[in-house]
Amino acid sequence: MAKILVIDDEKSIRNTLREILEYEKYTVDDAADGTEGIEQVKKNLYDVILCDIKMPKMDGIEVLEQIIQLTDSPVVMISGHGNIETAVEAIKKGAFDYISKPIDLNRLLITIRNAMDKAHLVSETKILKKKVSKTWDMIGESPAISRIKDMIERVAATDARVLITGENGTGKELVARWLHEKSNRSGNAFVEVNCAAIPSELIESELFGHEKGSFTSAIKQRKGNFEQATGGTLFLDEIGDMSLSAQSKVLRALQENKIMRVGGDKELPVDVRVIAATNKNVPEEIKKGNFREDLYHRLSVILIHVPSLNERADDIPILAKHFIEEICSTQGKPLMIFTKEALTELQKIKWTGNVRELRNVVERLAILCDKNITDKDVKMFAQPLMK
Numbered sequence: 001m002a003k004i005l006v007i008d009d010e011k012s013i014r015n016t017l018r019e020i021l022e023y024e025k026y027t028v029d030d031a032a033d034g035t036e037g038i039e040q041v042k043k044n045l046y047d048v049i050l051c052d053i054k055m056p057k058m059d060g061i062e063v064l065e066q067i068i069q070l071t072d073s074p075v076v077m078i079s080g081h082g083n084i085e086t087a088v089e090a091i092k093k094g095a096f097d098y099i100s101k102p103i104d105l106n107r108l109l110i111t112i113r114n115a116m117d118k119a120h121l122v123s124e125t126k127i128l129k130k131k132v133s134k135t136w137d138m139i140g141e142s143p144a145i146s147r148i149k150d151m152i153e154r155v156a157a158t159d160a161r162v163l164i165t166g167e168n169g170t171g172k173e174l175v176a177r178w179l180h181e182k183s184n185r186s187g188n189a190f191v192e193v194n195c196a197a198i199p200s201e202l203i204e205s206e207l208f209g210h211e212k213g214s215f216t217s218a219i220k221q222r223k224g225n226f227e228q229a230t231g232g233t234l235f236l237d238e239i240g241d242m243s244l245s246a247q248s249k250v251l252r253a254l255q256e257n258k259i260m261r262v263g264g265d266k267e268l269p270v271d272v273r274v275i276a277a278t279n280k281n282v283p284e285e286i287k288k289g290n291f292r293e294d295l296y297h298r299l300s301v302i303l304i305h306v307p308s309l310n311e312r313a314d315d316i317p318i319l320a321k322h323f324i325e326e327i328c329s330t331q332g333k334p335l336m337i338f339t340k341e342a343l344t345e346l347q348k349i350k351w352t353g354n355v356r357e358l359r360n361v362v363e364r365l366a367i368l369c370d371k372n373i374t375d376k377d378v379k380m381f382a383q384p385l386m387k
Contacts, residue, residue, distance in 0.1 A: 034058030214263020
């Protein structure tokens with residue numbers, strides 16, 4: 001049941017609002033002045049706060065300023081002596097809305113519902129942001145991971161192109177996202193392209209877009225990934241699998257900061273930071289003729305190699321604990337604990353799938369084991385992945 005605080009020096013107003021709001025099934029507290037109201041806010045959590053402007057001891061605007069420092073609860077200001085200037089000042093100071101006396105009952109109830117809806121959306125947004133930040137958190141304290149974190153801090157604020165190398169499942173996308181989130185472009189789009197998943201005949205349309213009628217299924221104009229990422233970051237994942245034809249066009253786009261849609265005749269300027277990643281040995285691919293050397297040099301202004309999980313086994317206990325906390329929280333289960341012996345057993349495994357494989361094993365253990373995960377559990381349920 002939603003809880004509302006009414007701060008007003010007129011007892012008749014407090015009683016009237018209490019009667020109306022309790023009839024509407026709200027729980028109501030009241031305060032006779034601003035000082036008492038602030039004390040109530042310190043002790044309780046309210047869904048909406050109604051506050052008079054003209055009160056003894058403390059003016060309503062001053063009360064508003066202090067409440068905003070204490071809580072995210074929306075504040076609706078009420079006054080019988082108000083004017084446009086007062087309303088504007090209240091909104092500027094952070095009030096959700098302003099209602100003049102005599103109070104229109106319908107407007108009051110609509111304003112309260114709208115304030116609660118906004119508060120709910122703000123709360124959901126904070127939760128989602130927190131989940132996203134946890135999803136892309138870089139876990140580990142090994143020297144190799146510390147070097148990568150340091151490199152990200154140094155490079156992120158620049159527009160330097162970065163080539164990230166490493167085995168599948170090591171976290172190359174995570175490094176790319178960190179580079180974006182810590183950059184000056186973080187407020188704009190992060191566009192990810194899996195070059196290995198797009199057929200070679202479609203990759204150019206995907207990257208550069210196409211004009212209507214440029215090929216059989218092009219029934220309308222389409223912006224490509226370069227245009228979608230303008231002002232932000234374009235992440236070319238598994239670029240080692242890109243065709244030589246597409247490579248040459250990406251090279252031209254990087255050289256000139258311009259692209260041309262498939263079937264188009266006009267060059268379009270683009271402002272994109274390109275980050276690329278591959279699990280292949282690029283110098284070897286160049287020797288085999290599978291990758292353009294000039295593109296490699298364009299992409300590799302900064303090189304970041306992400307080590308395999310086996311190369312940073314000291315991070316396995318930290319990662320396992322992080323994953324079990326995340327999985328238990330997501331599944332609504334009580335927190336499960338790894339015994340010291342279980343963590344040691346995890347460190348003995350040769351991880352062919354790296355961090356991605358470790359997370360899958362931890363999720364399996366979370367589903368199949370009791371609260372305390374033992375070394376016997378690890379031997380039993382991680383066995384199919386052990387060599």
